[in-house]
Amino acid sequence: MHPILKDIRLISFDLDGTLIDSVPDLAAAVDKVLEELDLPPAGEVKVTRWVGNGAQKLVERALTDALGEPPEVESLEAGHRRFLYHYGRDPGARTRLYPGVCEALDALQAGGRILTLVTNKPYAFIEPILAQFGLERHFALCLGGDSLPQKKPDPAPLLHVAAHFDLPPSTCLMVGDSRHDIAAGRAAGFRTLAVPYGYNHGEPVQNSLPDALIETLKELV
Structure with missing residues (x-):
C-alpha cells in the first residue's frame, strides 16, 4: 500500500488524463x-x-x-x-485506459475504500465511457462538471462527495493529472496525489505541489 493511503477512507478520481486518454x-x-x-x-x-x-x-x-x-x-x-x-x-471510440487503472481500482475497492469520480466532463458522458471499460461498478458516486454549480478547481464537488458519505475531508484523497485537481483537493482539505502522464496545459503537474506523485495508478497498491 502506498503511504499516501494511510487512514484514507475515500478516494476521488479525475477521469480525463487520469483514468482514460480521451x-x-x-x-x-x-x-x-x-x-x-x-x-x-x-x-x-x-x-x-x-x-x-x-x-x-x-x-x-x-x-x-x-x-x-x-x-x-x-x-x-x-x-x-x-x-x-x-x-x-461515440465518446469512447478512440479513448483508451491508462496502464494500471483496472488493477488499482480492483485492489482499492477490495480493500474497502470508497471510490468516487469527480470530473469536469459533462455528466452525460460519464456512464457510457465507464461502461465501455467495465469501470462503472467501482464508483459509489460520480459527479460531472455540470452536476453542481461549481466545478474543479473549486472545492465544492469534493466537499459534496465527503459530505455525501459523512466523512471528514482529512480522510479523503483526490487523484488527478492537473493543477485543477490539486487545487480543488487542497482547498477541500483532501490529500492530493498526481499522475504525470495526463493533461496539464503543457506544465509539469508536480509544479502544483501535490502531496505525492506516482508514475502509474498501479503504484497505489
Whole structure:
C-alpha cells in the first residue's frame, strides 16, 4: 500500500488524463465543429493543452485559437452544442485506459475504500465511457462538471462527495493529472496525489505541489 493511503477512507478520481486518454475523441469532436465553421482543425497536440476545464471551455479555447480572438457568445454557445453532439455520438471510440487503472481500482475497492469520480466532463458522458471499460461498478458516486454549480478547481464537488458519505475531508484523497485537481483537493482539505502522464496545459503537474506523485495508478497498491 502506498503511504499516501494511510487512514484514507475515500478516494476521488479525475477521469480525463487520469483514468482514460480521451484526447483522440475530444480532438475529433473539436475538429468536426471547426470544419463546420470552415476553420482549420486543431489536432490532438493543441487539444491536449486545452482539456481540463469542461466542454464549453475546451470549445472556447479552440475557437479563440482558430479565429485569433475570443468568439462571440452566440458562436460559442452554438459551437458548444455542436461539440456535445459530435462527442456524444461515440465518446469512447478512440479513448483508451491508462496502464494500471483496472488493477488499482480492483485492489482499492477490495480493500474497502470508497471510490468516487469527480470530473469536469459533462455528466452525460460519464456512464457510457465507464461502461465501455467495465469501470462503472467501482464508483459509489460520480459527479460531472455540470452536476453542481461549481466545478474543479473549486472545492465544492469534493466537499459534496465527503459530505455525501459523512466523512471528514482529512480522510479523503483526490487523484488527478492537473493543477485543477490539486487545487480543488487542497482547498477541500483532501490529500492530493498526481499522475504525470495526463493533461496539464503543457506544465509539469508536480509544479502544483501535490502531496505525492506516482508514475502509474498501479503504484497505489
